[in-house]
Amino acid sequence: MSPLATTLKSLADAGSVATLAMPPGIGRDIATILTAALGVSSSLAKGGASRDEIVRAIRRVPDLHPRIAAQDAAVDAAVDAKPSRDDEPTAEHGVTGSGR
Amino acid sequence: MSIFSAELRRRAVIGFCAAWLTLFGAVLAGACLSGCGASALQVHATVADTVGQVITASGDELLDARQRDLDTAHQGAAYREDAAAAVAAVRLRYEPAVASYDALRLTHDAWVETLLLAAAGDLDDAPRWAALAARCLRAYDGWALAARSLGLDVPRVPPMLMTVAAMALPAVTP
Numbered sequence: 422m423s424p425l426a427t428t429l430k431s432l433a434d435a436g437s438v439a440t441l442a443m444p445p446g447i448g449r450d451i452a453t454i455l456t457a458a459l460g461v462s463s464s465l466a467k468g469g470a471s472r473d474e475i476v477r478a479i480r481r482v483p484d485l486h487p488r489i490a491a492q493d494a495a496v497d498a499a500v501d502a503k504p505s506r507d508d509e510p511t512a513e514h515g516v517t518g519s520g521r
Numbered sequence: 522m523s524i525f526s527a528e529l530r531r532r533a534v535i536g537f538c539a540a541w542l543t544l545f546g547a548v549l550a551g552a553c554l555s556g557c558g559a560s561a562l563q564v565h566a567t568v569a570d571t572v573g574q575v576i577t578a579s580g581d582e583l584l585d586a587r588q589r590d591l592d593t594a595h596q597g598a599a600y601r602e603d604a605a606a607a608v609a610a611v612r613l614r615y616e617p618a619v620a621s622y623d624a625l626r627l628t629h630d631a632w633v634e635t636l637l638l639a640a641a642g643d644l645d646d647a648p649r650w651a652a653l654a655a656r657c658l659r660a661y662d663g664w665a666l667a668a669r670s671l672g673l674d675v676p677r678v679p680p681m682l683m684t685v686a687a688m689a690l691p692a693v694t695p
Contacts, residue, residue, distance in 0.1 A: 472640040475562050479570045479633050482626040485580050485619060492584065496591045496608055503601040 429463035562640055569632055576625045583622060587615050617670040624663035631656035648689070655686035 436456035443449040594607035634656045638649045658678050668675040678686075 472559055472562055472642070475559065475566045476633070476636045476640040479566050479636065480573050480577075481633065482573050482576045482629045483580070484626065485584060485622055488584055489587075489619065492588055492591065493612070496595055500595050500601055500604045500608055503595075503598070503604050505601045 426463055429459055433459035433463050562636070565636055565639070569629070569636060573629050573633075576622070576629060580622050580626075583615070583618055587611070587619075590615070617667060620663070620667035620670045624660065624667045627656070627660040627663040631660045651689035655689040658682065658686045 433456055436452065436459055440449060440452045440456050443452055590611045591608055594611045595604040598604035598607050631653065634649075634653045638646070638653055641649060643649075662678045662683060665675040665677045669677070
């Protein structure tokens with residue numbers, strides 16, 4: 422997408438958000454028309470994109486598994502840092518056998 | 522407990538998988554055979570991009586919720602064994618959601634592959650067709666895995682076929 426098209430799209434996006442925040446009235450109607458005009462201008466500015474460029478611009482959905490693996494590794498480390506039930510009596514009383 | 526029998530749910534999932542395969546066929550036929558113009562392709566691409574962003578956002582939400590539940594699970598246990606059991610239970614609970622996200626991701630990949638084929642406009646492009654078939658197989662397998670994580674006995678794609686499908690992908694995939 423060209424810089425002009427990017428700028429126009431950003432302005433249209435910001436305008437649509439600002440329009441929603443405005444109270445109903447003539448001001449909002451004018452802002453709606455201006456935002457729509459910016460949107461149309463943005464579409465026209467990027468009209469020169471080739472068919473290949475159009476589909477290559479589609480953002481893919483990322484794979485969650487690397488992030489899940491990182492999450493699991495962090496949680497496993499936190500779990501491993503906790504005391505074991507088996508370690509507890511030995512740590513508290515220093516008993517390794519029956520104690521008698 | 523669902524009011525529908527397991528067999529009925531299994532058939533519903535298979536029907537759903539068949540329906541989206543048919544839908545892909547329809548989209549492809551509509552896009553390629555009618556000579557999809559640049560503006561129509563732009564509409565397809567915008568919809569695919571928006572849907573992809575919605576799936577991505579849902580994945581972020583899913584990961585955030587999983588992280589919160591994992592933290593709660595291990596912080597609430599004093600001993601390692603209890604924490605490990607609680608964490609394993611959370612992982613098990615999130616398995617169907619993660620599998621469903623994967624199925625959606627793979628389906629989106631297949632959709633984008635369909636649009637790439639349509640954009641190329643060359644119906645004789647065999648590697649691209651092979652990639653599309655591979656994406657569709659992987660997407661079906663994703664749905665089958667998601668259904669299986671919910672306890673439904675949906676048949677998966679044979680491993681050998683998945684291996685062949687994987688070989689078709691790297692040649693043309695960006």
